[in-house]
Amino acid sequence: MLGASLGCGAALAAAQVEYPSKPIRFLVGVVPGGAADMLARAVGQRLAERLNTQVVVDNRPGANQTIAAQLTAQATPDGHTILIVPSAHAISPSIYRLNYDSVRDFSAIGMVAMVPNVLVVHPSIPARSVKDFITFARTKPGELNMGSSGTGSPSHLAGELFQMFTQTRLTHVPFKGQGAAMVDLVAGRLQAGFPSIPASLPHVKAGRMFALGVTPRHRSSAMPDVPTLEEAGVAGYEVNGWYGVLGPARIPKKIVARLNGEIVRMLEDPAMREMLTRAGADPLSSSPEDFSRIIAADIGKWAKVVKAAGVKVQ
CATH class of the missing domain: 3.40.190.10 (Periplasmic binding protein-like II)
Incomplete structure (x- = not known):
């Protein structure tokens, strides 16, 4: 009982440490120069300004971005390691044997953008x-x-x-x-x-x-004259590509709320919105809870598609 009390006390003390207390490591699962890298650097720069700390973008490409995800899952849950994650995060459980659970081993922080196909x-x-x-x-x-x-x-x-x-x-x-x-x-x-x-x-x-x-059920601001596939007659078709930010599981809720709030506010900035739209993305923030639900729903959806199509990694 005493051990449990001490453990709770340590966790509470960690949650009460001023955040951030050191540079933030922002993991990216692709090589420099791609859409995810561009997005991470744009978000990282604005987080650095808002949190008054250094945000270091750390590119760890490979295995359909699962290497960066695994490093995040294994990191200390203090908010100083975060990950920019694509919708492929919800596909990987159906394709690869992962050393982590794509929902339980992460703290959902919030969405950043929809990136339609x-x-x-x-x-x-x-x-x-x-x-x-x-x-x-x-x-x-x-x-x-x-x-x-x-x-x-x-x-x-x-x-x-x-x-x-x-x-x-x-x-x-x-x-x-x-x-x-x-x-x-x-x-x-x-x-x-x-x-x-x-x-x-x-x-x-x-x-x-x-x-x-x-592919989404709404037109893209980057291609406003192009109909959705559903509008064009493919009834019920919907594929939503997205990017969001995750951290390791068990980040204190106050830190998750702080990071989410900063992301929401940066996506309200007209300059940030224009930059994303110009690149072909649609700015979209969310609560941590909504982002977590989206990931779980997409995991279920893509598992069915992978099975029905007989998809196997060569």
Whole structure:
């Protein structure tokens, strides 16, 4: 009993230490230069200003961003180690054998942005609408190549779900990252794909590919003239790509609330919102509780898609 009391006292004392008391380590599961890295650096810079401390972005790429997630799960839960996490975090439990639980081993801090995927096609494809593409794809089952940023990635599973909803059959071609897939789509070696808007936006603007439909149930501020896939006739289809911030489980609630509040306030800043929108993301904050529920719901959703599509990492 005495031991339990001492343990509780130590936890309470830790929670009452002034926060932050040292630099914050901000883990990113990709190499420098990508969308997640850009987002982490933008958020980190503003957190540093608001918390009056140094925020160090630590890139730990590999294994579909699970290396960075594992480091976060194992970190001391004092708010000085946090992670920028993509919606792939909710896919990984169905693809990999993880050394952590994607919900229980983390403290959800809050969402930062929605990063929609979009159905794009090469200009040689005789389709300028989702309906036209579905009709064309049905006449060529298995003949159209659909690129993705890797097996089990959001861009891959968005395409698998599309095929289930539309009774089409595309040949999946995985790449190591969205950039490589975009190169082959522009070159015409791929006919279609479901990349994120940040990855595809420059090519769409330049006419090197056509955007037919975005995957969420709301239009993207970066592509306001492009309908959602549901609007375009794929009833019930919805894929939400997102980024949020996590920390290790058992961070004191006061620290979680402090971090969440700072993220919410920074996303109200017009300059931050403009920067995210210009990059192809839609700023979106949330409570820690709502973010945790979104992760849990997406884990269940993608587990069903992975099983139905027979997805296996090569």
